Amino acid sequence: MPTTAATDRPSLAVLGRVEREVLAAVGCGLRDDEVADALAIPESAVAEHLARILVRLGLRDRAAAIVHAFDCGLTVPGRGPRTRSASPVVEISVLGPLRAWRDGRPLGLGHLRQQAVLAALALCAGRPLSRRELLDDVWGMEPPATNVVPVYVYRLRKALRTEDADDAVIEHSRHGYRLVSGAVDVDLTRMELLVSEIRAAARAGEPAEAVRLCAQALALFRGEPLAGLPGPLAELERLRLTERRIALVRQKVEWQLRLGQEAEAIAELFALSAAHPLHEPLAVALMRALCIDGRQADALTVFDRARRRLADDLGVPPSRMLRRARQMILRGDGAGLGR
Structure with missing residues (x-):
């Protein structure tokens, strides 16, 4: 039952939604950094919210705020603070x-420059981007005549927000704009995590894994990354x-070849080489795989095809690397390519 002191204080109605969530988290004994992580807000904002809470509720300090959170029923023993769903709200590729998708439904992201702003935020893995950085990334040497960044961010917030209109996916602080941690799932982040696991499997000597x-x-990967988006950042x-x-x-x-999966390796390399016919290291990798499979004549055909494309498209001869690969095949040492 609430104490007399608690009932004499202002109602929780004087607090905003985020302030109530901060008070509930503080009532659970979380530190400022833990509150920031739980509620996906900047740590500096936690201290600001708590200071306003103390003033509005007439509380002396953090300890008094913890007691008040229990007295008013905002915090219940054995229950943690209200946080975002464990599953990201918005998926971005x-x-x-x-x-972008929300609950499996594709979202309209507006015109290309607006999409490029979202792409810049997604590529920066939660690091805030200032208005100047976004202008440089998306417009380069031809900035817009007016300050359109806040307008684009506002439109993107509307496009990406959840059913709770207050639950913004893009936040703004004195450091700039960023995607809210835990509210989005970017495929690039998942790829980087898989790359770390790949390195661990390689170190452990587990080629199949x-x-x-x-x-x-x-x-x-679903095609050319950031296909069609304008701006220096998207191009790079x-x-x-x-x-x-x-x-x-x-x-x-390379691991497929170690496992004796020559057919699978060759098929993958043929497909990628067709998409990137001027990429000479790919051509060498395909020539080596063909030699390991006993197909030296086909490996030499790959060289001839690469040589013609380089001459026709770029007007240049094959690189020393590609010429050396051909010589090794002619000497009967094609399987040693790339080693």
């Missing part, structure tokens, strides 16, 4: 054309993520 994890990471990230995909395929193929 950058490993292909930019897409490494192949399985590589397949999972590669399945996240397209190149970086494409190279990341190629590196994953080459790693996967």
Whole structure:
């Protein structure tokens, strides 16, 4: 039953939604950093909310706030603070054309520049981006005549928000804009986690597990990363993520060859080489796989095809690496390519 002191204090109605959540979390004994993590708000904002709570409720200090949270029934023994759902609300994909879903339903993200703003936020893994950074990333040397960043962020918040209109997916602080931690699931983040697991499997000498994890990471790619998005950041990230995909395929193929899975490795390399005919390391990897499978003539055909494309498209001869691969095959040492 509430104490007399508690009933004499102002009602919780004087607090906003976030302030009530902060008070409930503080009542559970959480530190400021733990409250920030539980409620997905900046740690600096926790202290600001708590200071307002103490003033509005006439409380002396944090200890008094904890007692009041119990007295008014906001905090119940054995129950933690109200937090966001364990499952992310919004899924965002950058490993292909930019897409977003909420509860499995695709979301409209507006025109391309607006989408590029969201892509920049998704690529920065929770790091705040200032308005200046967003302008440089999305517009480069041709900034807009007016300050459109807040307008685009407002529209994106509307497009991404949950059924609770107050539950914004993009937050703003003095450091800039960022996606709220725990409210979004970006496929790039999942890929990076899988890459860490791939490295661990490689260190443990588990090629079959490494192949399985590589397949999972590669399945996240749905075409050219950030296809069609304007701006310097999108252009650079397209190149970086494409190279990341190629590196994953080459790693996967290397372990497949160790496991005697030549047919699978060759099929994967043929498909990727067709998409990137000017990528010489890919051509060398395919030539090696064909030689290991006893197909030296086919490996030489790959060289001839790469040589013609380089001449026709770029007007350059094959690199020393590609020429050396051909010589090794002619000497009967094709299986040693890349070692």
